Amino acid sequence: DAKTTQPNSMESNEEEPVHLPCNHSTISGTDYIHWYRQLPSQGPEYVIHGLTSNVNNRMASLAIAEDRKSSTLILHRATLRDAAVYYCIPRRWGAGSYQLTFGKGTKLSVIP
């Protein structure tokens, strides 16, 4: 599996945008980039995923670099509920690597 590098922690003010970076320089051409998050005392939660094009959903946007060696999860207006650990996970479709493996992730703190 591709290795990922994320900052250990980040802070954001409430209602401001947050850009969470992830480096995945060893990603293969068939790996999708998934993001999950885990709120305190809760199970992990799927956020978004993409391959090459930027992706948007109701939770966030995902900006993927042209060379696919990095991506950025964008929360457009951080709320207190967004305080969580965010994990970037390259995943290969159909290769049987179905189990999720979380790295250390980025702990996001949201300041009221």
Add this chain to the structure above:
Amino acid sequence: GAGVSQSPSNKVTEKGKDVELRCDPISGHTALYWYRQSLGQGLEFLIYFQGNSAPDKSGLPSDRFSAERTGGSVSTLTIQRTQQEDSAVYLCASSFASPGGETQYFGPGTRLLVL
């Protein structure tokens, strides 16, 4: 719609007792996973069920751990003769195949404490 549910939400047991943890996946999801997470640690894969295929049990830490999935839906994880090191949050997830890899939907977990 209803998400993944797990029961009990908390379980305290004495060392040596058996425990059963239950997972109700999202209706229609063919894949079901069990993970555990110790305090401040990452996810540890335990077992994976996919449709009618034989489960992948490669993550089970010992033969005291077993799991079943009945009728392709509800799953039970059983821990026999519990030990203190079994204390953790046990998470269940279910998924449907989607382009780009399966998106897994997690339950709230069962917090197991072995005294």
